[in-house]
Amino acid sequence: MATFIVLLGPPGVGKGTQAKVLADMTKFAHVSSGDIFRENLKNQTELGKVAKSYMDKGELVPDDVTIRMIRDRISHPDCGSGVILDGFPRTPAQADALEKMLSEFNGHVDAVPYITATEDILIERIGGRWSCRAQGHIYHQKFSPPKQAGVCDVDGSELFQRDDDKVETVAKRIHVYLEQTIPLVDYYRGKGKLFEIDGTQAVEQVTEKLLAALKR
Ligand code: AMP
Numbered sequence: 001m002a003t004f005i006v007l008l009g010p011p012g013v014g015k016g017t018q019a020k021v022l023a024d025m026t027k028f029a030h031v032s033s034g035d036i037f038r039e040n041l042k043n044q045t046e047l048g049k050v051a052k053s054y055m056d057k058g059e060l061v062p063d064d065v066t067i068r069m070i071r072d073r074i075s076h077p078d079c080g081s082g083v084i085l086d087g088f089p090r091t092p093a094q095a096d097a098l099e100k101m102l103s104e105f106n107g108h109v110d111a112v113p114y115i116t117a118t119e120d121i122l123i124e125r126i127g128g129r130w131s132c133r134a135q136g137h138i139y140h141q142k143f144s145p146p147k148q149a150g151v152c153d154v155d156g157s158e159l160f161q162r163d164d165d166k167v168e169t170v171a172k173r174i175h176v177y178l179e180q181t182i183p184l185v186d187y188y189r190g191k192g193k194l195f196e197i198d199g200t201q202a203v204e205q206v207t208e209k210l211l212a213a214l215k216r
Helices: 017-024 035-041 048-058 063-074 092-104 119-127 167-181 185-188 203-215
Strands: 003-007 029-032 084-087 108-114 130-131 138-140 195-196
Touching: 003 017, 003 035, 017 084, 017 108, 017 138, 017 185, 017 203, 029 035, 029 063, 035 048, 035 063, 035 084, 048 063, 048 167, 063 092, 092 108, 092 185, 108 185, 108 203, 119 130, 119 167, 185 195, 195 203
Parallel strands: 003 084, 003 108, 029 084, 108 195
Antiparallel strands: 130 138
16 A cells, blocks of 8 residues: 655745655655646646746645646556655645545555744745756755756756746745645644744755654
C-alpha cells in the first residue's frame, strides 16, 4: 500500500523545498497542486484558464476543480509506492475528499508534518524567492542565492519571480491560509497524524527533523 505524506504549512515556509528533498530520498512522487496549476497555466489548458483568475488574486481555486485534478494525478502509476502531497489539501472539504479517495485505493494519510514560521518571516522569504523556468528549482536572494544572479545552478535556465510571490499578493495568500487551511491543523492533530516542525531553521535542519519524525 502506498505511503501518503501531507506537508502542511503556510505559503513560503519551505514546503516545496522540503518536498523535493524528501521525494529524492524516498523516491515517492512529489505532488504539488500549485506546480500542477502553474504547468496548466503555462500550457494554456482549460484547467489553467480556470485556475488563473484565482491564482492571480492569491485565492484558492474551487474545491471541486482541485479535488478532481489531484484524484487524477494520484492515480498515475508513479504514485504507486508513495506520495508527498505539497499544497493539498488546503480546506476541510479537500481533506475529506482526500480521505475518501485514499480509502478507494485502500490507503490513508500516514503522516502530516506541519512546518511553521511567523508571518514576518514568511513575507521576507516569499519576497526574495526565485524559481527556475525549466524545473522549478527554488532559490532565495538572501538565504540560498544562486552562484550566478538570475541563473539556475542545476540546469542553467533563467530564474524568475512568481507573479503571486509579489508583495501585493503575498498578504492575501497568508490571510487565505489562516482562514481556510488552519482548520486542518486540528483536523490532523485529532487523528494523531500531525507533528510540528519549526520552519525558521536552516533547510538542512528542517529536513533532518522531518526525516527523524517520519522514521518514528
Ligand atoms: P502554491 O504554489 O502551493 O502556493 O499554490 C499557488 C496557488 O495555486 C495558490 O495560491 C492557489 O491559488 C492555487 N492552489 C494550489 N493548491 C491549491 C489547493 N489545494 N486548493 C486551491 N487552490 C490551490
